[in-house]
Amino acid sequence: MIRTAIIFVVLLIIMRLMGKRQIGEMQPFELVITLLIAELACIPMADVSIPLLYGVISVVTIYVLHEIMTLLDLKIKPLKSLISGKPSVVINKNGIDDYQLKKNNLDVSDLIESLRTSGYFSLDSVDYALYEANGTFSALPREDYESTQTSLPLVIIDNGKYDKKNLELLGLEKSFFDEILRQQGIKKEKRVLVLTADGTGKLYLQAKGEKFKTLQTEYPGGKTW
Amino acid sequence: MVKSLIAIAVSALLLFGAALFEWFYVEDQFEGFHEELMSLYLKTQDETASGEDAKAVQTAWEERKEHLHIWIPHNDISKVDDYMSETVRLVAEKEYPLALAKIEIMLHLSCCLPGTYRPGIENVF
Numbered sequence: 001m002i003r004t005a006i007i008f009v010v011l012l013i014i015m016r017l018m019g020k021r022q023i024g025e026m027q028p029f030e031l032v033i034t035l036l037i038a039e040l041a042c043i044p045m046a047d048v049s050i051p052l053l054y055g056v057i058s059v060v061t062i063y064v065l066h067e068i069m070t071l072l073d074l075k076i077k078p079l080k081s082l083i084s085g086k087p088s089v090v091i092n093k094n095g096i097d098d099y100q101l102k103k104n105n106l107d108v109s110d111l112i113e114s115l116r117t118s119g120y121f122s123l124d125s126v127d128y129a130l131y132e133a134n135g136t137f138s139a140l141p142r143e144d145y146e147s148t149q150t151s152l153p154l155v156i157i158d159n160g161k162y163d164k165k166n167l168e169l170l171g172l173e174k175s176f177f178d179e180i181l182r183q184q185g186i187k188k189e190k191r192v193l194v195l196t197a198d199g200t201g202k203l204y205l206q207a208k209g210e211k212f213k214t215l216q217t218e219y220p221g222g223k224t225w
Numbered sequence: 226m227v228k229s230l231i232a233i234a235v236s237a238l239l240l241f242g243a244a245l246f247e248w249f250y251v252e253d254q255f256e257g258f259h260e261e262l263m264s265l266y267l268k269t270q271d272e273t274a275s276g277e278d279a280k281a282v283q284t285a286w287e288e289r290k291e292h293l294h295i296w297i298p299h300n301d302i303s304k305v306d307d308y309m310s311e312t313v314r315l316v317a318e319k320e321y322p323l324a325l326a327k328i329e330i331m332l333h334l335s336c337c338l339p340g341t342y343r344p345g346i347e348n349v350f
Binding site for chain 2: 001002003006048049050051053057060061063064067068070071074075
């Protein structure tokens with residue numbers, strides 16, 4: 001009984017520390033319970049030298065812990081955020097919240113992937129985006145978001161580093177974007193949280209700790225995609 | 226909420242009851258087994274033990290273990306089974322010094338096995 005409770009608490013802490021990347025659509029403690037019950041039920045079934053009662057006792061202990069957790073989750077507000085976590089607003093009116101991303105062990109490319117899965121291809125298509133406590137992604141689109149999605153944006157700079165693959169794909173030089181950064185008062189690429197470019201010449205630029213900007217540019221040779 | 230609280234209380238009581246029952250039951254069974262072994266040990270020491278004496282202890286153990294299977298790992302039971310079989314053979318053949326060694330191991334097991342089911346820090350970690 002005590003061993004089961006210890007494993008439960010340890011797993012719950014670990015899942016909470018791991019952030020939202022590790023969980024699907026369940027609350028962290030529900031995922032922990034699912035993981036444990038599967039194992040606890042399996043071991044006495046597979047190993048005949050262990051009395052079946054051991055599995056039953058452990059599963060009942062898990063049930064009691066689940067009921068206690070659910071009660072705490074519903075009745076005590078401060079504990080709810082401790083047990084289940086809080087939603088993390090990763091995009092707001094100022095752009096991407098780098099702190100919230102890092103807190104949940106995510107990076108800009110994960111965020112862009114989540115946006116695409118939700119049907120938003122450009123970072124400026126949404127006013128707000130958040131990862132819910134159960135790990136799902138929600139976004140509030142801009143009123144005119146469909147007009148911002150004219151071409152597929154590609155990541156040029158992700159967290160201070162050029163994406164060489166995308167540069168090659170576009171056939172554009174690093175110096176072209178360096179020049180744009182200089183014009184925006186950014187001397188080093190390391191200061192850039194994200195820079196995306198779409199086929200119409202629209203750039204989404206956000207320096208670390210600053211509000212995002214959208215710029216319109218023309219690619220060398222009138223390139224589009 | 227009242228339903229959840231009742232479910233928690235009932236389940237917790239059941240678990241607590243099961244833990245206490247396991248503790249006392251296993252301890253009681255091994256205490257009885259220890260006494261039977263002790264009398265066989267003393268007879269073996271005096272070299273008066275017969276094959277029937279050892280067989281009687283084995284039969285009593287067989288009865289006990291039927292219920293113990295529910296509560297303790299079967300490997301622990303089979304450990305005692307092995308030593309018990311050897312003891313019966315050795316006592317029947319009057320190999321008393323060798324039989325004493327086997328009985329001593331079983332005496333030790335009957336003392337330490339119930340201890341592994343007691344709620345204690347050494348059993349938790």
